[in-house]
Amino acid sequence: MSTLAVVEKSQDQLKQIGREDAALTDHFRPKLKVNYDLTRALVSFQANKTVAGYRWFKFKEGFSSTLVNYVFDRLRISSGKVIDPFTGSGATLFSASGRGLDALGIELLPVGCEIIRARKAALQHPDRVISTLRNWVGQKPWQTSNGRQVPFQHLRITEGAFPQKTERRLKSYVGALSDVRDTASASVLRLALLSILEEISYTRKDGQYLRWDDRSGRRQGTKLFNKGLIRDFDIAILDKLVHILDDLDSPPDLFGNASRLKLSGQVEVACGSCLEELPKLPTNSFSVLMTSPPYCNRYDYTRTYALELALLGIHEAGIRQLRQQMLSCTVENREKGGLADLVGVQNFERGKQIFNEQVLLSAICHHLDYLRDEHQLNNSGIARMVRNYFWEMTLVILECARVLQPGAPFIMVNDNVRYAGIPIPVDLILSRIAECAGFEVETIWVLPKGKGNSSQQMGEHGREELRKCVYVWRAPTRTQAKQQVPLLGHQR
Ligand SMILES: C[S@@+](CC[C@H](N)C(=O)[O-])C[C@H]1O[C@@H](n2cnc3c(N)ncnc32)[C@H](O)[C@@H]1O
Structure with missing residues (x-):
């Protein structure tokens, strides 16, 4: 194909992405709310740096206990059982436990499991x-x-x-x-x-x-x-x-009260992939979910945590296996086999249907495939990573809908990303997938300051900032879970 033809085709695809993006943004506009209480420090590990217990291991990809407490206060969560399917170093678990709630985390990286076990011990x-x-x-x-x-x-x-x-x-x-x-x-x-x-x-x-x-x-x-x-x-x-x-061993406060760190609610961790562990959990068994999955940003936990994994006795083959089991977020991740066996044929087929209905995602993936075939992507694995990220998240979201009690809050921290100059609104796409799975999207809190919007970047690339958000969804009732949601954009 001539260069001109490639450019024209690419521009047509970008126009379609623009139309679908506008339709999805319109759909969620009333839910997108800038939340001035949320700072980057709160939504990252930074705010944990001086907090007793949390400062033992600097898990840079974590969020802060202050964020968990803020969300629980704001949503008036004071009882029930909590789950975090991507639990990392366990900020959700220990913060929930500190408030007297029992919590279960699922974590694939042995480093996270080790931090949680040691802290619990x-x-x-x-x-x-x-x-x-x-x-x-x-x-x-x-x-x-x-x-x-x-x-x-x-x-x-x-x-x-x-x-x-x-x-x-x-x-x-x-x-x-x-x-x-x-x-x-x-x-x-x-x-x-x-x-x-x-x-x-x-x-x-x-x-x-x-x-x-x-x-x-x-x-x-x-x-x-x-x-x-x-x-x-x-x-x-x-x-x-x-x-x-x-x-x-901190001394008692001035009133003589012991100020020792303690576990109030039970903390449990299941070490493995949530795609394997969630299906083992009973239906309607949790009343809150707060999590932060890996972002779709090529971040490789198995490489950045190589020293810690080596100390824990994980060898080359184990590292490769871990990387492949991780939610697809690196260009090396291949398609995961056997997912239908894990989540059951019914959820798998439902997932496929929901995934295929995502018109913006489909336009983005189509465009990334095209750029890859025309050798215009700086890494040919990006298209596969983006597609599989959302596909696996669809299955995770469906499983979460099953294990949560109707109306239970589902809170997720995640970042939007950009590839080949195309902003990918992870917040809107995942929220739409959740809606199709029967969740109600209550609100999408947007951090006042996103990513990639330094004045230098704006000047150099004319780029829009990428949103960093905390989503609040509500788990479906039985009837919502089965209902078809109205179509959006060009689907109508
Ligand atoms: C953003 S971090 C979560 C941080 C956590 N909120 C904290 O405060 O420590 C995402 C975590 O998901 C884990 N993860 C990736 N794929 C997974 C999978 N398939 N099942 C379970 N955990 C997974 C990663 O190892 C990582 O620890």
Whole structure:
């Protein structure tokens, strides 16, 4: 095809995307509300940085406990059972528990599961954990020269990540850890180690991959990178152990009330994919869902958490398997097989029907396929990633509709994205899928400041900002679940 013909065809497709986008935006306009209470800090991990318990592991992709409390207060949620199908480090679970609600999380990444288990163990057995941690801070058993060393089983992409002295200390720490008999204490000591790996290494988590400091001797591309201070092992681990001790053992307040962190409601975590775990849960068994799935932004959790996964004993094959099981959000994700077996043929067929009705999504995917075939996409896996992201989310949403009680709030934090210059309104597309699955879209809170709208970007690319939102949906009643929703846009 001539260049002119390619441009014309592409422009026709963009016009159609524009029309469908306008129809969907019109449909949800009354629900889109800028919420000035919501800041970027609140909707990210930032606000957790100084909060007891949450600061033990900096899970950068998390949201804050303050956000969970804000949402629960605003929606007047004070009882019931909570679920988070993409639970990460468990902000939803521990915040709900702090309010006396029982909570179940599902998480695929072993790092998230480990953080939750360790925190739960610490809160269930604080006295044992405090005593062991005090001992370790006093005795520093990893410094004993005759202590056992346990090798760090590197992955290809973590080889050489630590200065030699640091790696020796790390091996001694794991050696000393293998002598700790109390499982709660061992779990917390391992969490302390997990949480300092990045700061004692030559690497920095950078979304799609690990970035390497030049001092490591590994060069990535042509740009020089210096991450700043690489912390000494002893200083970093002692700081961390003292932080945890401070949080577990804080003195009573001025009225003499114990201010210890505690679990009020039960916290449980199912380690696995929510596409496998949700179907195992009974129908109508939860009264609140608050979550944040991976964004459709190519972020690769298995690469950025490679150091932590290696420490947890996950090897190359395990990493590949994890990446493929993750909700499709990287260009390497392939189609997932066997989904009909997991969610059942009925939900699978219903999902297919709902997915196929998404006219804006279909126009976007069609265009991305076309750009890929014309070699106009900077990565040929983008089209597949976008399609599968929404397809898998359709199945997740249908399963959530099943496990939630009628009218239960479903709260989701997510970002819109842009590929090949096309903004993809993830908020509107997912909300429309939810509507087709019988949910009522109560509101879509838009953060006052989105992404990609710095004055520099606006000037350079004339780009619109990408919305960052918190969606509030209500789970369907039995009749809503079966009803057909009116068609939109060119479907009419
Ligand atoms: C944005 S993070 C959630 C952060 C969480 N709200 C917190 O505050 O810690 C998304 C999480 O979804 C997990 N995830 C990705 N695919 C999954 C799947 N198929 N099943 C369950 N969890 C998955 C990722 O490992 C990641 O921890």
